[in-house]
Amino acid sequence: MAKKKATPKTKSKKQFKAPKLSLNRQQRVVLGSFLTILGIAILIAFVSFMFTWKADQSIIATLGNREAEAQNWLSKFGAGISHFFIYKGFGVSAFSIAVLIIVSGIYLFLDLTLSSLKSLWIWGILVMLWLSVFFGFFGKEHALLGGTVGFEMNDFLQDYLGFIGAVLLMTFLLITYFVIRLKITPERVSAYFKTAQKEMEADAEASTATISEIEQVEEDYVPKEPLDVVVEKPLQENVNEVDFEDSFKAKSGVEKDSTPSEKPSAKEKMTIASTTDDDLAMEVETTAEEEVVENLSSKLVKDYGEFDPTLELGKYRFPPIDLLKDYNAGGTGITIDQAELEENKNNIVDTLKNYKIEIAQIKATVGPTVTLYEIVPAAGVRISKIKNLEDDIALSLAALGIRIIAPMPGKGTIGIEVPNKKPAIVSMRSAIASQKFQQAEMALPISFGKTISNETFVVDLAKMPHLLMAGATGQGKSVGLNAVLTSLLYKKHPAEVKFVLVDPKKVELTLFNKIERHYLAKLPDSEEAIITDNSKVINTLNSLCIEMDARYDLLKDAMVRNLKEYNAKFKARKLNPENGHRFLPYIVLVVDEFADLIMTAGKEVETPIARLAQLARAIGIHLIIATQRPSVNVITGMIKANFPARVAFRVTSKIDSRTILDAGGADQLIGRGDMLYTQGNEVIRIQCAFVDTPEVEKIVDFIGAQKAYPEAHLLPEYIGEDSGTSLDIDKSERDALFREAAEVLVTAQQGSASLLQRKLKLGYNRAGRIIDQLEAAGIVGPFEGSKARQVLIPDLIALEQHLENE
Numbered sequence: 140m141a142k143k144k145a146t147p148k149t150k151s152k153k154q155f156k157a158p159k160l161s162l163n164r165q166q167r168v169v170l171g172s173f174l175t176i177l178g179i180a181i182l183i184a185f186v187s188f189m190f191t192w193k194a195d196q197s198i199i200a201t202l203g204n205r206e207a208e209a210q211n212w213l214s215k216f217g218a219g220i221s222h223f224f225i226y227k228g229f230g231v232s233a234f235s236i237a238v239l240i241i242v243s244g245i246y247l248f249l250d251l252t253l254s255s256l257k258s259l260w261i262w263g264i265l266v267m268l269w270l271s272v273f274f275g276f277f278g279k280e281h282a283l284l285g286g287t288v289g290f291e292m293n294d295f296l297q298d299y300l301g302f303i304g305a306v307l308l309m310t311f312l313l314i315t316y317f318v319i320r321l322k323i324t325p326e327r328v329s330a331y332f333k334t335a336q337k338e339m340e341a342d343a344e345a346s347t348a349t350i351s352e353i354e355q356v357e358e359d360y361v362p363k364e365p366l367d368v369v370v371e372k373p374l375q376e377n378v379n380e381v382d383f384e385d386s387f388k389a390k391s392g393v394e395k396d397s398t399p400s401e402k403p404s405a406k407e408k409m410t411i412a413s414t415t416d417d418d419l420a421m422e423v424e425t426t427a428e429e430e431v432v433e434n435l436s437s438k439l440v441k442d443y444g445e446f447d448p449t450l451e452l453g454k455y456r457f458p459p460i461d462l463l464k465d466y467n468a469g470g471t472g473i474t475i476d477q478a479e480l481e482e483n484k485n486n487i488v489d490t491l492k493n494y495k496i497e498i499a500q501i502k503a504t505v506g507p508t509v510t511l512y513e514i515v516p517a518a519g520v521r522i523s524k525i526k527n528l529e530d531d532i533a534l535s536l537a538a539l540g541i542r543i544i545a546p547m548p549g550k551g552t553i554g555i556e557v558p559n560k561k562p563a564i565v566s567m568r569s570a571i572a573s574q575k576f577q578q579a580e581m582a583l584p585i586s587f588g589k590t591i592s593n594e595t596f597v598v599d600l601a602k603m604p605h606l607l608m609a610g611a612t613g614q615g616k617s618v619g620l621n622a623v624l625t626s627l628l629y630k631k632h633p634a635e636v637k638f639v640l641v642d643p644k645k646v647e648l649t650l651f652n653k654i655e656r657h658y659l660a661k662l663p664d665s666e667e668a669i670i671t672d673n674s675k676v677i678n679t680l681n682s683l684c685i686e687m688d689a690r691y692d693l694l695k696d697a698m699v700r701n702l703k704e705y706n707a708k709f710k711a712r713k714l715n716p717e718n719g720h721r722f723l724p725y726i727v728l729v730v731d732e733f734a735d736l737i738m739t740a741g742k743e744v745e746t747p748i749a750r751l752a753q754l755a756r757a758i759g760i761h762l763i764i765a766t767q768r769p770s771v772n773v774i775t776g777m778i779k780a781n782f783p784a785r786v787a788f789r790v791t792s793k794i795d796s797r798t799i800l801d802a803g804g805a806d807q808l809i810g811r812g813d814m815l816y817t818q819g820n821e822v823i824r825i826q827c828a829f830v831d832t833p834e835v836e837k838i839v840d841f842i843g844a845q846k847a848y849p850e851a852h853l854l855p856e857y858i859g860e861d862s863g864t865s866l867d868i869d870k871s872e873r874d875a876l877f878r879e880a881a882e883v884l885v886t887a888q889q890g891s892a893s894l895l896q897r898k899l900k901l902g903y904n905r906a907g908r909i910i911d912q913l914e915a916a917g918i919v920g921p922f923e924g925s926k927a928r929q930v931l932i933p934d935l936i937a938l939e940q941h942l943e944n945e
């Protein structure tokens with residue numbers, strides 16, 4: 140069955156894609172109406188020609204003459220065209236040309252599938268030629284029947300084959316037509332007669348049968364039930380696969396609904412057929428069921444092509460590479476300084492010798508910022524001994540940022556990384572232009588920079604699936620974030636990825652405001668897409684959780700396991716948008732300064748972040764969280780467990796390095812984009828690609844100047860627990876302790892629920908309720924994360940007045 144399906148699919152694709160692509164809907168309507176009207180005109184002319192051809196014969200030669208008068212209903216045009224097609228052409232069979240033109244026009248006008256149209260034309264013209272030649276037999280008596288072409292062709296055949304030969308050839312062509320076009324085979328003909336005969340017999344029996352006889356007949360059919368399964372199976376398949384297309388749903392619905400009434404007759408037919416003729420049973424099945432299954436999504440794909448999510452911004456152009464600066468253009472690329480290499484090598488060998496460590500071999504790899512010296516110690520030297528000498532070796536090399544990797548994973552050597560005296564800047568331009576990035580077949584490719592061996596380091600954010608970034612201030616974190624965002628902007632269409640940007644520092648990510656309507660996602664009620672207010676972060680995170688749940692429901696409904704499969708199915712038009720299905724872009728949440736967020740909102744932020752991190756990988760929501768302070772109260776166990784991919788820029792202490800990487804080393808980096816990356820086990824040293832603010836600005840300007848969506852991608856609305864309650868609170872429903880509570884807060888000038896709990900000895904819920912009532916009364920300000928609310932009344936006297944004036 141699968142084979143069967145594949146063949147017509149590819150065939151039809153080849154045949155009918157071209158006309159689909161060349162005309163848009165308006166052009167189709169115009170062309171369609173033109174053809175329909177032209178066809179009708181020709182038809183009228185042809186009909187008229189049947190009566191007026193003799194009268195118009197004389198003016199055919201002088202059609203250009205305005206004075207000449209034609210009898211044809213369509214005057215000279217009608218006379219001319221009819222003369223050409225009927226008299227000179229194919230005789231009466233030329234009528235089929237008019238019909239074909241009308242049908243083509245209707246097809247275009249109604250935007251019907253062109254596949255059947257093409258075969259209609261081919262067969263129509265063949266039939267016309269055959270008829271024309273056939274009528275050519277009578278050409279001498281009736282010139283109009285076969286037309287000149289028909290007569291001449293017939294004459295030609297007769298010259299070579301004789302009359303009998305020509306008749307036999309024409310008969311053979313007729314048989315071929317019946318067999319190929321109408322699929323009439325001897326078996327079908329005999330089967331048809333047999334069925335007709337049986338039906339007639341059954342009718343006759345039924346008319347004479349008594350009620351008991353009918354019951355008897357029904358019982359007779361019971362043993363043949365298994366045949367039902369054969370009939371029903373395709374129907375079930377149909378439902379599984381379809382789910383999506385409403386039109387199909389409607390169709391299958393009709394079929395299902397009609398099953399009770401129609402099925403018995405089908406069953407009857409099958410039963411009769413199976414006892415007499417197996418071939419008939421086959422015919423019934425395939426024509427009724429297969430058609431529908433085949434039609435489902437493939438019909439839509441055939442007609443409209445695969446769904447293209449980028450179509451709305453079809454003219455979108457990706458930013459050109461020239462917007463990025465080439466920092467190495469002036470020759471500041473990686474230079475191999477032989478003297479420096481030699482000096483470092485000697486230093487390493489000498490230092491190790493001082494500690495009685497003999498080296499068998501040493502090899503250097505020069506990277507952009509550091510050079511890796513790989514040493515193979517002489518036999519019998521313990522690795523831990525070298526590792527312990529890390530600081531001593533660093534001292535004797537007089538360099539900051541020495542890192543010892545003992546042993547090098549998978550190499551059997553010990554690595555000593557020594558910073559270069561003249562580090563090279565790795566430009567974002569080179570990272571983006573690299574073949575590795577350009578050819579990356581990844582969902583969300585990120586070009587981080589270059590490894591020690593000068594290879595561009597490209598990873599897939601979708602596989603990470605979340606990224607934690609840490610580094611002390613000024614070590615390259617913001618540049619790193621920009622490198623991530625730039626990578627995605629260079630590789631992903633606005634329809635494919637959306638960013639949710641959280642920037643409490645208010646300056647780092649504001650640049651991206653310009654691409655709000657292209658790439659950003661926001662809450663429906665918020666003005667700015669970039670979130671700078673911590674209290675709004677909570678709503679956004681919860682909204683992302685809602686989006687996550689909604690996406691899981693869609694995936695479940697579509698019976699797929701992840702976003703990639705879902706979108707592939709959607710593109711193949713197997714999911715019906717009317718059932719809520721839509722193309723799902725990846726969502727990348729970027730939080731700059733996570734520490735700040737945790738400090739102000741604590742658990743309220745941590746819980747949704749952890750939930751998203753745990754569950755969102757399959758549905759295409761990926762988190763990137765950056766922090767200056769990688770302390771354990773910021774990067775909690777729960778967060779760490781769900782962020783296997785980590786990036787560490789230089790941090791100030793070994794403890795911080797351990798918190799972020801579960802290993803030391805980040806404290807020994809040299810800064811300026813020198814970073815360590817891990818995705819579980821191996822730690823890789825990378826020089827982060829450098830992208831400066833003006834470069835990012837150029838990119839967002841370039842994108843921002845292009846046609847955009849009407850608004851930013853909207854996330855689902857989240858109604859926070861605290862919002863909306865305040866204004867509805869009725870005065871009469873105020874708590875008995877309302878006044879006392881107001882006095883406590885005004886006296887303390889601190890709007891906190893816990894203060895009320897302590898002073899009035901209340902439970903948490905009641906204190907919370909009173910706070911809401913106080914907010915509604917305008918005594919305390921709105922909720923501000925974990926900070927206490929502002930008290931809006933300065934003292935008790937003012938409170939008295941405020942309450943009296945209410």
Ligand SMILES: Nc1ncnc2c1ncn2[C@@H]1O[C@H](COP(=O)(O)OP(=O)(O)OP(=O)(O)O)[C@@H](O)[C@H]1O
Pocket residue numbers: 564565610611612613614615616617618619767811812813826827828829830
């Ligand atoms: N990959 C890099 N290559 C070269 N220089 C870099 C790189 N990354 C950062 N720098 C240098 O370090 C400076 C500070 O970088 P950046 O602004 O990214 O630090 P930061 O960690 O974000 O600091 P803060 O946390 O205070 O925002 C940059 O202005 C730049 O001069």
